[in-house]
Amino acid sequence: MLRLAWLFVAAWVVPALAAPPDDPLRSPAWPYMAERYFAGQTVRFDAAVRVLMPGAAEDPLAVPVYVDAGALADVREILVFADLNPITTILRYEPGELARPSIGFRFKVQQATPLRAAARTGDGVWHLGGAWLNAGGGGCTTPSQASGSGLWKDRFGEIDARLWPRADGLRRLRLQLIHPMDTGLAGGIPAFYLETLALQDSDGRTLARLQTFEPVAENPLLSFDLRGRGAVSIRGRDTQANRFAGTVAP
Amino acid sequence: MRRLPFSSALLALLAVGAAHAQYDYRLAPQALGDGAYVFVGALEHFTRANGGNIVNTGYIDTPAGAVVIDSGPSRLYGEQQRALIERRSGRPVARVYITHAHPDHFFGDQAYAGVPVYALPATREAIAANGDALADNLYRLVGDAMRGTHAVAPGLPAGAGRIEVGGRALQLIALAGHTDADLAVFDERSATLYAGDLVFHRRTPTTPNADLARWLAALDRLETIPYKTLVPGHGPVLNGPAAIRETRDYLRWLDAMLREAAARGVDLPELAELPVPERFGDFAVLRAELSRSAAHLYPALETQALRRLAPDGRE
Numbered sequence: 001m002l003r004l005a006w007l008f009v010a011a012w013v014v015p016a017l018a019a020p021p022d023d024p025l026r027s028p029a030w031p032y033m034a035e036r037y038f039a040g041q042t043v044r045f046d047a048a049v050r051v052l053m054p055g056a057a058e059d060p061l062a063v064p065v066y067v068d069a070g071a072l073a074d075v076r077e078i079l080v081f082a083d084l085n086p087i088t089t090i091l092r093y094e095p096g097e098l099a100r101p102s103i104g105f106r107f108k109v110q111q112a113t114p115l116r117a118a119a120r121t122g123d124g125v126w127h128l129g130g131a132w133l134n135a136g137g138g139g140c141t142t143p144s145q146a147s148g149s150g151l152w153k154d155r156f157g158e159i160d161a162r163l164w165p166r167a168d169g170l171r172r173l174r175l176q177l178i179h180p181m182d183t184g185l186a187g188g189i190p191a192f193y194l195e196t197l198a199l200q201d202s203d204g205r206t207l208a209r210l211q212t213f214e215p216v217a218e219n220p221l222l223s224f225d226l227r228g229r230g231a232v233s234i235r236g237r238d239t240q241a242n243r244f245a246g247t248v249a250p
Numbered sequence: 251m252r253r254l255p256f257s258s259a260l261l262a263l264l265a266v267g268a269a270h271a272q273y274d275y276r277l278a279p280q281a282l283g284d285g286a287y288v289f290v291g292a293l294e295h296f297t298r299a300n301g302g303n304i305v306n307t308g309y310i311d312t313p314a315g316a317v318v319i320d321s322g323p324s325r326l327y328g329e330q331q332r333a334l335i336e337r338r339s340g341r342p343v344a345r346v347y348i349t350h351a352h353p354d355h356f357f358g359d360q361a362y363a364g365v366p367v368y369a370l371p372a373t374r375e376a377i378a379a380n381g382d383a384l385a386d387n388l389y390r391l392v393g394d395a396m397r398g399t400h401a402v403a404p405g406l407p408a409g410a411g412r413i414e415v416g417g418r419a420l421q422l423i424a425l426a427g428h429t430d431a432d433l434a435v436f437d438e439r440s441a442t443l444y445a446g447d448l449v450f451h452r453r454t455p456t457t458p459n460a461d462l463a464r465w466l467a468a469l470d471r472l473e474t475i476p477y478k479t480l481v482p483g484h485g486p487v488l489n490g491p492a493a494i495r496e497t498r499d500y501l502r503w504l505d506a507m508l509r510e511a512a513a514r515g516v517d518l519p520e521l522a523e524l525p526v527p528e529r530f531g532d533f534a535v536l537r538a539e540l541s542r543s544a545a546h547l548y549p550a551l552e553t554q555a556l557r558r559l560a561p562d563g564r565e
Binding site: 053055104162221223247 | 386387390458514515517518519520522523538541542545546549552553555556557558559560561
């Protein structure tokens with residue numbers, strides 16, 4: 001009976017068409033992830049997409065990750081997800097031609113899980129990097145600190161940021177937005193999170209666009225590597241249509 | 251021969267199995283001379299194989315019974331430590347001092363029912379407040395060796411200064427920096443300094459509750475103690491000041507490295523790729539502890555490096 005049940009689950013999960021490649025991380029959820037994110041598309045596990053992350057979550061509410069697909073040419077989009085998180089999608093990043101395909105962020109983890117970064121190149125191929133994260137967990141179902149204190153309302157929407165020139169001609173932008181990023185999974189607290197962020201240079205050219213989802217850590221702290229000229233303007237919007245804006249001088 | 255009913259036989263077998271399954275720490279005290287002893291733990295992280303025994307504990311024998319310094323990572327460790335000490339000294343343990351509120355140092359307290367257990371006030375508070383969460387984490391990492399362990403906060407406040415136990419003079423030195431409260435114990439007769447986790451040796455220092463400036467000041471204070479033998483919280487026992495200097499050197503480097511990286515806009519995971527000086531290369535668990543220290547200490551530094559943006563027309 002149990003065996004039959006497994007067969008049924010397998011038949012339901014595995015896509016009917018081309019089978020996805022074997023998962024080097026051997027995640028139990030890989031067939032399901034492949035179906036959800038890459039159905040009908042070409043996926044390749046590729047060491048050119050680097051995921052820098054500690055092996056264990058010291059703080060399940062803010063696991064630091066830096067994704068670097070700079071070894072690939074013509075990256076159009078980077079999708080980051082965690083197979084075993086209750087909400088799997090963490091962010092979608094479109095670096096554009098004036099940004100390096102790399103991004104730093106923190107996320108909330110619920111239990112040990114693979115963390116994946118998938119870079120889509122101009123030919124439509126998804127290049128997949130990733131690593132296992134060991135975690136005691138609870139990060140997604142813990143109320144935000146903001147939800148337990150009234151102080152955040154005074155600072156809600158504030159942006160701290162700085163732009164650093166780098167030796168390779170790129171500029172490192174780091175920014176932090178004060179936002180609770182509630183997942184909706186903690187009892188009695190509805191989902192409330194930053195949804196989009198767009199970066200422009202002083203000539204009005206779009207440098208990068210970012211979509212963020214519930215698992216991004218409270219008070220999102222992000223790192224970008226940008227080209228472009230002059231000041232960088234930041235425009236964001238959350239799930240309740242609050243708009244955030246600021247400009248970082250070089 | 252009377253036959254046991256099948257279920258009783260099975261229960262008996264299970265009981266025998268359970269007794270055999272009990273984790274044995276194989277504790278063996280190392281004599282430091284003049285009645286001072288140390289139990290040296292593994293230079294590793296918590297694992298199922300080491301049962302959480304990654305720590306140095308110790309005792310000082312007196313005619314009134316032994317003074318124990320730290321009770322180890324689990325109830326079983328404490329029980330085995332106490333039985334061994336009392337068998338060797340021939341007397342009940344006189345008292346226990348807990349150096350600080352980290353789980354590898356105090357979870358053996360349960361084994362010392364009826365014995366006065368002392369710690370600095372902030373250590374007692376931290377164990378009372380966080381002990382259960384620390385136990386949960388240690389169960390996850392260590393597993394069965396933790397069986398039956400729960401947090402017991404030390405019952406008595408340790409004061410600073412000179413005390414006598416069984417005619418033996420001990421100095422209690424109240425410091426802080428590795429945690430909010432760190433107790434060091436100096437045994438005058440053997441000139442042995444039990445430094446707790448203020449001093450590490452050939453093992454990377456840990457920082458989950460550290461204040462580096464206070465820690466460095468504490469090391470300066472320890473250097474003035476006229477000790478011959480130093481028992482670090484982790485790592486081999488040694489004579490002389492090398493371990494204090496080594497700990498200070500590492501903490502200063504760590505602090506400067508993190509501040510410099512924050513000022514350059516380095517993101518936290520990128521720290522793992524920065525070079526580490528060769529002189530720390532043989533520290534046990536170096537990269538893993540550096541990664542943890544970055545997680546503890548870097549967030550405050552990196553957000554300090556940012557600047558508040560003027561709200562340019564919040565739409």
